[in-house]
Amino acid sequence: MRKKIETKRITMDAVLTATALVIFIIELQFPEIIPIPGIKLGLANVITLVAMFRLGPADTLAILLGRILLGGMFSGRIISVLYSLAGGLLCYGVTLLLRKTVSESQIWVCGVLGAIAHNVGQILTAVALTRTPELFGYFPILVVSGILTGAFTGGIAAFTVKKTKKLWE
Amino acid sequence: MKKIRSTFLIVQAILLVFCCFLPSGCGGSEKEKNEKHSSVVFAMDTVMEITVYGDEEVLKKAEELIRDLERKFSVTLEESDISRLNATGNTRVSEETYALLKRGKEICERTEGALDLTVYPVVHAWGFTTGEHRVPSEKEIQKLLENVDFRRIALGENMLVTVPSGVMTDLGSVAKGYTGDRLMELFKDSGVTSALINLGGNVQALGTKPDGSLWKVAVADPKGGEEYAGVVTMEGKAVITSGAYERFFEENGHVYHHIIDTSTGCPAESGFVSVTVVGDEGTLCDGLSTSLFAMGPEKAFEFWKNSDDFEAVFITSDEKIFVTEGIADAFTPLGRFQKKETEVIRRD
Amino acid sequence: MIKTKTWIMIFAAMLLIFGAVSFWSFTRPSKGTVANIYVNGECVRSVDLSLVTESFEFTVETSAGTNVIQVEPGRIRVKEADCPDQVCVHAGWIADSANPVVCLPHRLVIRLEKNGKSADGPDAVSK
Known part of the structure; x- marks a missing residue:
């Protein structure tokens, strides 16, 4: 019985990693509508949120790291892995902290705070890499975009978590 | 709870759309009041910036004129x-x-x-x-x-x-100056009364600024960088500078620049690092900036004394500025040149 | 547990505050804005963005590689670069003076600065 659960879990992790990766790669193809670095929907975070609330922190971390590293390789943007890691891990941390304090219908809150954390992580990396403190000038707009995109992806995540309740049990 | 969330999703979607328009929508609303029209043309191996006030159509004609002259003069x-x-x-x-x-x-x-x-x-x-x-x-x-x-x-x-x-x-030594003259003619014929062109560092103006104030043309610092050696105020003049700093190369510790002394065939070691000629005719100013540079202070000053159709700002290799008396009042040294004495050359 | 309503209030407040701040930062007057392109900290080229009416491009060669820079009225970006990370390309357009574009591998920075040292800078530079 235990083995069956393990198998299911690993399969689930793999499927979610693959899904996240596909979403990530597809989103890279979107044209940049907004001329500001770091602003994007971050749809792949939907998977992180779903995993966090349905599978647990360990699986989520595996999926997140798998997605970032493979995404870096597949897109050929190795250095952007650094940005993704900084943003992704901060986002992960925030989501982890919030996991117990929000109800399932409030998952979008995780989306918002996670997206803001993600953007902060990216700015910090950029400032460190380029030694250009002026990049902090992007902070306000990245908070705004984090709230909006985070609410959007968080909303999708909440919806997905709700709809997949049965699938996972 | 459900209701709140679905309402919220809709609000999110609207806000997201709003977010897309926010940054891009803010940048573009500045030029309306201003009738300033400019264009940038790459021609004659350089960048040309053309600014006219009023008639935007003339910019196209200006570019055509430049291209046409380039096709005729190019080596x-x-x-x-x-x-x-x-x-x-x-x-x-x-x-x-x-x-x-x-x-x-x-x-x-x-x-x-x-x-x-x-x-x-x-x-x-x-x-x-x-x-x-x-x-x-x-x-x-x-x-x-x-x-x-x-x-x-x-x-x-x-x-x-x-x-x-x-x-x-x-014709490289006079082509840009001539192009400037022709552009001024074109602007005048098109009814433009205020224009400024910068043909790769050759500056020429038509009239004054639209508000009647004089144009301010900076003279580049011969050392390069963002500082200026000074500013000339003028109306309807060409301000053309030749400097040893424009094109040069170094070999065996010696710097060779592009202004050739026609008597020796070597880069002019005349004692100038930059010569700026100010006058009505771009062609003349262009040709003179190069040749006065090559002449060196003594001959160049004498040359000016025997002329009445241009003024000049000379900077010598020891960074001293000499200004001819006709534009002495219109010239203001800047930066480190403020601390040094600017000598006015007069006709005795 | 914090109520959903409270969360919405918090985020709405943040949206308002940061939205206003970023709106302010993006609408700051950019008249006479000059884009200075630095390689290794040295200014290699300046473009007065307020004078540009038509889009154009040029290439900056650095010892590490090249960046193709595109200019449009009021804004500038790195269009293409042969750097490995492409951060400069992804940085996209810049049109306000607070946010530079940086290409770390090529040590290239595009920074928007005011024309001249004071508001009444020269109209052109003779050189």
């Missing part, structure tokens, strides 16, 4: 008048080329050959035309100098121009 475009002249030694040229050759020769004559339209082979030997810089041998230079003589450009009837074989003509 590199095979079809140009000058290329044909250099290839065959005998050809009919366009009116513009003829006019500029004529005016160019007059300036050469006036500077007693300090400006020479046929110095091209020497400049070429130093690699300034191609970027493959080298120091030619004394012997090579002497041989090339034999063919440097603008007087051998014979201007005949019906736009016919003849040069002996071996003589190469290049």
Whole structure:
């Protein structure tokens, strides 16, 4: 019985990693509508949120790291892995902290705070890499975009978590 | 709870759309009140910035004019008048080329050959035309100098121009100045009363600014960088600078710049680092900035004293500024040049 | 547990505050804005963005590689670069002076600065 659960879990992790990766790669193809670095929907975070609330922190971390590293390789943007890691891990941390304090219908809150954390992580990396403190000038707009995109992806995540309740049990 | 969330999702979607428009929507609403129209043209191996007030249509004509003149004057475009002249030694040229050759020769004559339209082979030997810089041998230079003589450009009837074989003509030293003059004519004919052009550092203005104030033209710091040596205020003038800092290369610790002394065939070691000529005629200012640089202080100052159609700002290698009395009041030194004395040259 | 309503209030407040701040930062007057392109900290080229009416491009060669820079009225970006990370390309357009574009591998920075040292800088530079 235990083995069956393990198998299911690993399969689930793999499927979610693959899904996240596909979403990530597809989103890279979107044209940049907004001329500001770091602003994007971050749809792949939907998977992180779903995993966090349905599978647990360990699986989520595996999926997140798998997605970032493979995404870096597949897109050929190795250095952007650094940005993704900084943003992704901060986002992960925030989501982890919030996991117990929000109800399932409030998952979008995780989306918002996670997206803001993600953007902060990216700015910090950029400032460190380029030694250009002026990049902090992007902070306000990245908070705004984090709230909006985070609410959007968080909303999708909440919806997905709700709809997949049965699938996972 | 459900209701709240679905409402919220809709709000999110609307806000997201709003977010897409927020940054892009804010940038573009500035130019409405201003009638300033500008364009940037890459031509004659340089960047040209053209600003006119009022008539936007004229910008297109200006670009056409520049392209047309480039096609006639270029030494590199095979079809140009000058290329044909250099290839065959005998050809009919366009009116513009003829006019500029004529005016160019007059300036050469006036500077007693300090400006020479046929110095091209020497400049070429130093690699300034191609970027493959080298120091030619004394012997090579002497041989090339034999063919440097603008007087051998014979201007005949019906736009016919003849040069002996071996003589190469290049209008580079006056072409931008002439282009400036022609643009000013075009603007005037189109009813424009206020315009400023910057043809790769050759600045020329029509009238004053729309509010009636004078144009402020900075003179580049010969050391480069963002500082200026000073500012000239003027209306309707050409302000053209030649400097040793524009194009140069270094070999064996010696710096060779692109302004060739036509008497030695080597970069002019005249004691100037930059000469700025201010006058009504762009062609003259362009030609004189180069040749006054090559002449050096003594001759150049004397040359100015015997002229009445231009003013100048000279910067010597020890960073002293000399200003001719006609623009002494219009010139303000800036930066580190403020601390030094600016000497005014007067006609005695 | 914090109520959903409270969360919405918090985020709405943040949206308002940061939205206003970024709106302010993006609408700051950019008249006479000059884009200075630095390689290794040295200014290699300046473009007065307020004078540009038509889009154009140029290439900056650095010892590490090249960046193709595109200019449009009021804004500038790195269009293409042969750097490995492409951060400069992804940085996209800049039109306000607070946010530079940086290409770390090529040590290239595009920074928007005011024309001249003071508001009444020169109209052109003769050189």
